[in-house]
Amino acid sequence: MRWEPPACGAAGASAGRLLKNFTIVRFHAKLYTVKVHYHSYDAVIVGAGGAGLRAAIEVAGKVRTAVITKLYPTRSHTGAAQGGMCAALANVEEDYWEWHAFDTVKGGDYLGDQPAIDIMCREAIDAVIDLEHFGMPFSRTPEGRIDQRRFGGHTRNHGEAPVRRACYAADRTGHMILQTLYQQCVAHEVNFFNEFQVFDVLFDESGGQKRAAGVVAYELATGDLHVFVSKGVLFATGGYGKIFRISSNAHTLTGDGLGVLYRRGIPMQDLEFYQFHPTGIYGFGILLSEAARGEGGILRNGLGERFMERVAPTVKDLAPRDMVSRAIHAEIREGRGAGTDKDFVYLDLTHLPPEQIDAKLPDITDFARTYLGIEPKTQPIPIQPTAHYAMGGIPTNVEGEVVLDGKGTVVPGLYAAGECACVSVHGANRLGTNSLLDIVVFGRRGGRAMADYVKSVDHPEVPRGAEAEVRDRIERFKAASGGEKVPAIRTELQQTMTENASVVRTAESLRAAHAKIDELVERYHSIAIDDKGEVFNYDLVEAVELSHLLDLAKGLVVGAEARQESRGAHWRDDFPTRDDVNWMKHSLAHRGDDGDVRLEYKPVIGGRYQPMERKY
Amino acid sequence: MTMTAQPQSQVTAHEPKVTVHLKIKRYNPEVDTRPHWEEYEVQMSPGDRVLDALHQVKWTIDGTLSFRRSCAHGVCGSDAVVINGQNMLACVHLIRNVGTHLTIEPIRGLPVIKDLVVDMEPFFAQYRSILPYLIAYDDPGYKERLQSPEDRERFDDTTKCILCACCTTSCPVYWANDSYVGPAAIVSAHRFIFDSRDQAAAERLDILNQKSGVWRCRTAFNCTEACPRGISVTKSIEEVKRAILYDRV
Numbered sequence: 001m002r003w004e005p006p007a008c009g010a011a012g013a014s015a016g017r018l019l020k021n022f023t024i025v026r027f028h029a030k031l032y033t034v035k036v037h038y039h040s041y042d043a044v045i046v047g048a049g050g051a052g053l054r055a056a057i058e059v060a061g062k063v064r065t066a067v068i069t070k071l072y073p074t075r076s077h078t079g080a081a082q083g084g085m086c087a088a089l090a091n092v093e094e095d096y097w098e099w100h101a102f103d104t105v106k107g108g109d110y111l112g113d114q115p116a117i118d119i120m121c122r123e124a125i126d127a128v129i130d131l132e133h134f135g136m137p138f139s140r141t142p143e144g145r146i147d148q149r150r151f152g153g154h155t156r157n158h159g160e161a162p163v164r165r166a167c168y169a170a171d172r173t174g175h176m177i178l179q180t181l182y183q184q185c186v187a188h189e190v191n192f193f194n195e196f197q198v199f200d201v202l203f204d205e206s207g208g209q210k211r212a213a214g215v216v217a218y219e220l221a222t223g224d225l226h227v228f229v230s231k232g233v234l235f236a237t238g239g240y241g242k243i244f245r246i247s248s249n250a251h252t253l254t255g256d257g258l259g260v261l262y263r264r265g266i267p268m269q270d271l272e273f274y275q276f277h278p279t280g281i282y283g284f285g286i287l288l289s290e291a292a293r294g295e296g297g298i299l300r301n302g303l304g305e306r307f308m309e310r311v312a313p314t315v316k317d318l319a320p321r322d323m324v325s326r327a328i329h330a331e332i333r334e335g336r337g338a339g340t341d342k343d344f345v346y347l348d349l350t351h352l353p354p355e356q357i358d359a360k361l362p363d364i365t366d367f368a369r370t371y372l373g374i375e376p377k378t379q380p381i382p383i384q385p386t387a388h389y390a391m392g393g394i395p396t397n398v399e400g401e402v403v404l405d406g407k408g409t410v411v412p413g414l415y416a417a418g419e420c421a422c423v424s425v426h427g428a429n430r431l432g433t434n435s436l437l438d439i440v441v442f443g444r445r446g447g448r449a450m451a452d453y454v455k456s457v458d459h460p461e462v463p464r465g466a467e468a469e470v471r472d473r474i475e476r477f478k479a480a481s482g483g484e485k486v487p488a489i490r491t492e493l494q495q496t497m498t499e500n501a502s503v504v505r506t507a508e509s510l511r512a513a514h515a516k517i518d519e520l521v522e523r524y525h526s527i528a529i530d531d532k533g534e535v536f537n538y539d540l541v542e543a544v545e546l547s548h549l550l551d552l553a554k555g556l557v558v559g560a561e562a563r564q565e566s567r568g569a570h571w572r573d574d575f576p577t578r579d580d581v582n583w584m585k586h587s588l589a590h591r592g593d594d595g596d597v598r599l600e601y602k603p604v605i606g607g608r609y610q611p612m613e614r615k616y
Numbered sequence: 617m618t619m620t621a622q623p624q625s626q627v628t629a630h631e632p633k634v635t636v637h638l639k640i641k642r643y644n645p646e647v648d649t650r651p652h653w654e655e656y657e658v659q660m661s662p663g664d665r666v667l668d669a670l671h672q673v674k675w676t677i678d679g680t681l682s683f684r685r686s687c688a689h690g691v692c693g694s695d696a697v698v699i700n701g702q703n704m705l706a707c708v709h710l711i712r713n714v715g716t717h718l719t720i721e722p723i724r725g726l727p728v729i730k731d732l733v734v735d736m737e738p739f740f741a742q743y744r745s746i747l748p749y750l751i752a753y754d755d756p757g758y759k760e761r762l763q764s765p766e767d768r769e770r771f772d773d774t775t776k777c778i779l780c781a782c783c784t785t786s787c788p789v790y791w792a793n794d795s796y797v798g799p800a801a802i803v804s805a806h807r808f809i810f811d812s813r814d815q816a817a818a819e820r821l822d823i824l825n826q827k828s829g830v831w832r833c834r835t836a837f838n839c840t841e842a843c844p845r846g847i848s849v850t851k852s853i854e855e856v857k858r859a860i861l862y863d864r865v
Contacts, residue, residue: 071686071692071694072694072736072740072779074692074693074778074779075684075686075687075692075693075694076692077686077687077692079687079691079692079778080687080689080691080692126758128760129758129759129760132756132760132761133752133756133761134749134750135749135750135752135808135811135813135814137768137771137772137775137811138760138768139765139768140762140763140764140765140768141765142764142765143762144762144763144764144765144767145760145762146760169775170772172691172775172776175691175776175778176775179775179777183748183749183750184749186744186748186749187749221729250686250687250688250692251685251686251687251688252686283663284689286688286689340630363691367689367690370690370708370710371663371689371710485675485679486675486679487674487675487676529679530678530679530680531679531680531682533644533646533647533680534646535644535645535646535682535729535730536682536729536730536731536733537682538674538682538683539674539679539680
């Protein structure tokens with residue numbers, strides 16, 4: 001069943017078509033040198049962060065598998081996660097997975113689908129044990145069990161008091177999970193294609209139904225194209241936090257998986273729900289874990305007041321992130337910020353024992369020293385909310401299958417897991433630690449489901465020259481001579497999103513962002529890149545990534561304009577209450593060929609917890 | 617409640633910009649036969665990272681400059697380069713601390729592909745050669761293995777490694793002999809050899825007792841100085857040597 005490479009005729013045919021569009025003479029020689037390689041697999045996983053690697057462990061060894069990643073796996077942003085991963089192990093105090101599920105439902109402001117949340121919180125316990133067996137070096141209790149600590153929004157008995165539920169490895173839990181999963185992939189001899197970036201997804205519609213058929217990837221080291229024909233494709237490409245200026249996200253978090261599928265007719269769910277983490281290092285946006293507050297850290301405004309006492313009398317500084325970020329925003333807006341511009345507040349650790357800081361929070365205190373020249377043992381750390389996590393994304397069911405609508409119609413063979421996916425377990429606001437949980441639980445489930453599926457189907461049909469559109473696009477970028485530059489457009493996008501579509505939104509601010517994005521999309525058509533070469537052409541890659549950022553920013557803003565209520569991370573100053581009658585529903589954004597967004601909605605799947613007012 | 621301390625004056629968005637001179641070793645395999653130097657000047661805030669200055673060059677002067685980066689705060693290990701002669705991650709050093717005259721080259725000992733991008737495959741192959749995964753033959757059942765905080769502490773330092781290659785590519789032995797597994801691979805081996813749950817220390821010690829293993833180390837300490845995670849790399853290599861010599865872990 002191996003895919004045969006096409007004869008030169010096929011490549012020549014598509015090249016000929018290109019020449020019609022671009023009659024640039026110096027192009028002739030170049031066109032015929034783009035090499036295309038064909039690969040045939042049962043399963044392809046796109047992305048090698050926590051979700052992709054966890055899926056790979058399930059799939060590799062069972063079916064022929066390729067993992068395609070634009071970075072080296074250990075560079076993935078899972079490694080930047082710090083604080084922990086919640087599971088009701090009850091190692092240090094009484095706890096039940098149902099309490100965890102309640103907190104997750106309430107934390108998500110009743111937009112999460114409760115059957116999926118139940119699965120995540122129940123399987124959390126196994127997921128932690130699995131990681132321990134894989135070699136994860138968790139921090140331990142004196143008895144040698146996995147230690148657990150407090151985290152925002154996680155409570156005992158439905159909101160009574162904070163509970164110690166987060167399993168952790170100092171403040172580098174994500175780093176240790178990423179390393180551990182990669183180590184297991186080395187042990188399982190997983191077949192990695194490192195520094196290959198997926199530019200397109202392929203479908204086979206020959207059987208009357210659309211099903212996944214593979215991806216087209218660009219090899220950074222050579223500029224060659226690779227067509228991976230595959231029965232199953234799982235996207236685990238992470239988030240798109242680079243639509244914002246102040247962001248905890250890596251430069252490479254540009255929503256590639258979402259962007260590629262969105263352009264191919266897959267709707268995006270709940271894009272308007274984007275989380276801002278309360279404690280980003282001032283000016284940089286670098287994450288300082290909620291674990292700092294779990295260990296006893298306190299937020300103070302410019303006057304030295306512990307303002308969270310007013311906002312969340314019971315859990316105080318350990319309220320969920322959306323509430324804390326809004327509280328910080330309010331302090332700054334009302335003139336109680338710190339610094340010359342009164343535009344930040346403090347995270348105060350100075351009252352904690354120095355040895356506790358060294359043992360439990362070594363990395364984040366180092367970040368404060370490195371980037372601000374602050375000694376956190378004696379000085380409070382200036383912080384501001386930072387764009388952190390996309391609750392929305394590629395809609396999936398609990399098996400990781402991509403679903404197209406409210407009826408649960410799936411695209412056979414197409415899967416997604418991790419931040420790029422929306423199951424939805426995080427609803428309108430994710431609780432801290434639940435992202436690391438999400439990637440291991442749904443990475444495993446998606447991988448398993450894909451391994452089962454690909455054993456039951458034939459190889460898909462992919463027409464020769466399936467890479468033609470990607471090749472066109474690359475050549476168009478290289479030939480373009482317009483006056484616009486990728487970095488300028490990206491910077492303006494990030495600026496408008498942080499100013500107008502972040503912690504607090506209004507119809508007016510969103511309209512401004514919408515108009516700006518439309519202008520930038522127009523200008524994007526006239527971009528030119530400097531690098532016309534084949535080898536490590538990041539100039540080209542950034543141009544492609546920018547198209548995803550623009551698409552997703554627009555989807556976010558249009559969804560936020562439509563949603564006339566405040567729920568979780570989506571706060572509208574002009575509609576400051578939650579409206580369960582009209583808005584307890586998920587949005588689905590469809591992208592038109594012209595880039596316009598068409599919204600539809602699907603119901604939230606309820607369960608045993610009825611919506612109630614969200615107080616902490 | 618009152619603040620116990622005020623932050624230093626560094627925390628301000630309004631520091632005047634300074635002119636930063638960058639001298640960067642460039643090589644494009646599609647055009648050049650050998651590397652050459654190019655110089656750039658950019659305006660940066662003293663609180664900016666060296667990585668920000670590299671981006672400033674790429675984004676405003678010459679888009680063909682290639683370098684790897686991702687997280688931009690020292691946890692992903694993508695942007696190891698040589699800055700003024702020292703191996704560093706470009707994202708964890710501020711202009712204020714490294715100065716305004718920067719000479720930037722690719723890390724040494726690995727083949728240069730383009731500009732500051734080197735071939736990482738030999739590095740990861742050496743990492744894979746020391747069995748970098750937990751090997752335990754007992755069935756732990758459906759529960760966690762126990763590990764005392766003291767046993768956990770025994771290998772804590774070497775769990776911090778982000779595989780950035782700063783250590784290995786600062787090692788003079790590695791420059792001269794690329795069959796040496798290098799400090800990073802030994803650090804990764806140490807992480808498992810001294811993990812009380814692991815049962816394959818002997819196999820790893822056998823691998824590191826070969827002529828490509830720990831005995832190549834001449835304790836130059838370059839690795840320890842280069843490590844952006846503050847790992848005592850040379851010490852961990854010495855601990856592995858002792859484990860081989862005295863047959864104990």
